[in-house]
Amino acid sequence: MVKIRQVDVSMLDKPKSARARPRQLSPAAQARLAQHRQFVRMLGRISDRDDVFEVRLESNEKPLTVRQRLMKAAEEAGKDVVVRKSEKGWLVGMATQERRSRRGRRRSPAGG
Secondary structure (H helix, E strand, O other): OOOOOOOOOHHHHOOOOOOOOOOOOOHHHHHHHHHHHHHHHHHHOOOOOOOEEEEEOOOOOOHHHHHHHHHHHHHHHOOOEEEEEOOOEEEEEEOOOOOOOOOOOOOOOOOO
C-alpha cells in the first residue's frame, strides 16, 4: 500500500540542486553501439552496385539480430541495401532492381 502525505509547495516548485549524472552504458550496450558505428561506416562506403561487404558473425551473435541491426543502420544512413546470407554471415550491397526481393503481392498494373 502507498503512503500519502501533504508536503510544502516549495518542494514541487524548486529545481533539483544536483544534476543527475549520465548513466554509464553496460559493456553489452557499448558493444552494440560500437557495432552500430561500424555498420554506419561500412554503409557509407557503399556508393555503387559493385561495392559489396561481408559481415562475419561471431559465435555468440544471432544472425537475425545482426541483420536487423544492419537494416536499421541502413535506414538511418538513408541507404537502400539488400542483405543476403553467406556461409559465414551476411552480404551487404546496394539495392538494385535485379537484387530486390520479388516476394509479396504483385502490384496491379492500374497502380491502385
